[in-house]
Amino acid sequence: MTARKAGARAAHRKPAKKTTGRRKEERPTPSAGRIPAAGDAEVEIGGRRVRLTNLGKPFWPELGLTKGDLLRYYLEVSGALLPHIADRAMVMKRYPNGAGGEFFFMKRAPAPRPDWIRTCSIDHGSKGVIDFPVIDDPASLLWVVNLGCIDLNPWYARCADVNRPDYLHFDLDPVPGARFEKVIEAALVLREALEAFGVPCHAKTTGSRGIHVYVPIMRGPTQKEVWTFAKELAVSLASHRPDLLTSEYRVARRPAGRVLVDYNQNAWGRTLASVYSVRPTPLATVSTPVTWRELERGVRIEDFRIQDVPARVRKLGDVWAPVAAVRGRYRLERLLEMTRRS
Numbered sequence: 439m440t441a442r443k444a445g446a447r448a449a450h451r452k453p454a455k456k457t458t459g460r461r462k463e464e465r466p467t468p469s470a471g472r473i474p475a476a477g478d479a480e481v482e483i484g485g486r487r488v489r490l491t492n493l494g495k496p497f498w499p500e501l502g503l504t505k506g507d508l509l510r511y512y513l514e515v516s517g518a519l520l521p522h523i524a525d526r527a528m529v530m531k532r533y534p535n536g537a538g539g540e541f542f543f544m545k546r547a548p549a550p551r552p553d554w555i556r557t558c559s560i561d562h563g564s565k566g567v568i569d570f571p572v573i574d575d576p577a578s579l580l581w582v583v584n585l586g587c588i589d590l591n592p593w594y595a596r597c598a599d600v601n602r603p604d605y606l607h608f609d610l611d612p613v614p615g616a617r618f619e620k621v622i623e624a625a626l627v628l629r630e631a632l633e634a635f636g637v638p639c640h641a642k643t644t645g646s647r648g649i650h651v652y653v654p655i656m657r658g659p660t661q662k663e664v665w666t667f668a669k670e671l672a673v674s675l676a677s678h679r680p681d682l683l684t685s686e687y688r689v690a691r692r693p694a695g696r697v698l699v700d701y702n703q704n705a706w707g708r709t710l711a712s713v714y715s716v717r718p719t720p721l722a723t724v725s726t727p728v729t730w731r732e733l734e735r736g737v738r739i740e741d742f743r744i745q746d747v748p749a750r751v752r753k754l755g756d757v758w759a760p761v762a763a764v765r766g767r768y769r770l771e772r773l774l775e776m777t778r779r780s
Contacts, residue, residue: 468576470510483513486554486577490584497536497588498722503744505536505586508716512583514748516576518755519590519714521762526592527558527570527600529709534586537718547571548585555581558597562707572597589645589715589725594704595661601706604657605761606664606770608672609703609710611648613684615695618647622733624683624697625649629730631675637768640761643739645717645725648697650710654760654767661706663774668701675699713758714751716744726750727758 472481476494480487493506512519530544545568547557555578557569573579573590582590594603610624625641628651632639639653655664669685676685676699684696692698703710711717715725726742742750760766 468513468516470513473506473510473513475504475506481580483577483580484575486552486575488552488577488580488584490580495536497533498720499536499538500720501722503722505584507744508588509580509583511716511744511748512579513576515714515751516579518751518758519712520573520575520579521756522713522758523590523592524574525572525596525598526594527560527597528573528582529570529591529593530582530585530587531589531591532586533588533718537588537720537722541718544585545570552577552581554578558593558600560593560600588718589711591709591715592712593709594664596657599657601660602657603655603659603661603664603704604767605652605654606668606704607650607652607710608668609644609648609650609698609700611644611698611700613692613694613696613698616697618739619736620682620695620697621647621649622736624699625651625733626730627675627679627682628699631671635773637773638760638766640727640758641730641733642713642725642727642758643723643737643742645711645715645723645739645742646719647739649733650725652758652761653770654763655770656767659770659774661704664770665701665704665706667770667774668704672699672701713761714747727756727761729757 468483474493478491480489490509495505497503497505497508531541532544533539533541547555547569556572556574558572559567559569561567571582573582608628610621612621629639637653639651642650644650672685676683682697683699684692685699686692687702711725713725713727717723721740722744723739724742724744724747726747728737
């Protein structure tokens, strides 16, 4: 079955009600209580000492949340978060004055830095080789967040082969006029299309306005090949559900009230906010993994905030554990071959 046929099939079938298995996270989580409420501090985690600064600085003044609160959040969820971002180059999006302030992107790991911060060297052509920081452990996580990184933006491929990702994804983004209920409907239509191939997929809120749908794949196809498949499926779905979806990348040409199936975020060098990332929104919402049953019942972006997600992780474990697991990854070459033949 080609991506085009799967798109047509999904557009005319009601999604089956299935659930994503929940796995309890067994990894012990370091105590966030070791981070003071204000001032500067040096904390020891995993045998490494991390210097943290300006802990009392307001990052969400209206909510009474500080830079220290952000650091404590990430430490609390680190057991669930780290498997999803380890061994990947991290693009730093720094908010030195908090969520409401200006931000800037930074790729090269700043110096001086602790000698235990691992880097991932990626050739950017005319820009030369860039050494990105890598977050493999709680100490590295705190060091990067202390730079003012509110959300985390890892590469899609691991450092061993930065040109061959181990997942593909779709960014479902509402065009003005589309309510979040439409984004949920779009996610369910997309799931139906992927399930027509027997492809496992998992959803999370973006923490901003939309939903991300990820497919864990075995490393093999290049980033360009992954992008090509994502584009074909997105265009097919949009052609069969023009009342709901669009794949038009040019903003001015997107029809109002639709949901953009953004495949272009699969391009080389692009990044998305990772799972469990806090977003610089007024409510300090979090990009949170959700089960398909939760989506079918209905969720809201504001259901998942920095104050709420640690308790959810303690209760459910990492709902997205299959996305990081070695087993159960889909071999995308099967679909690429079918696409080439069609």
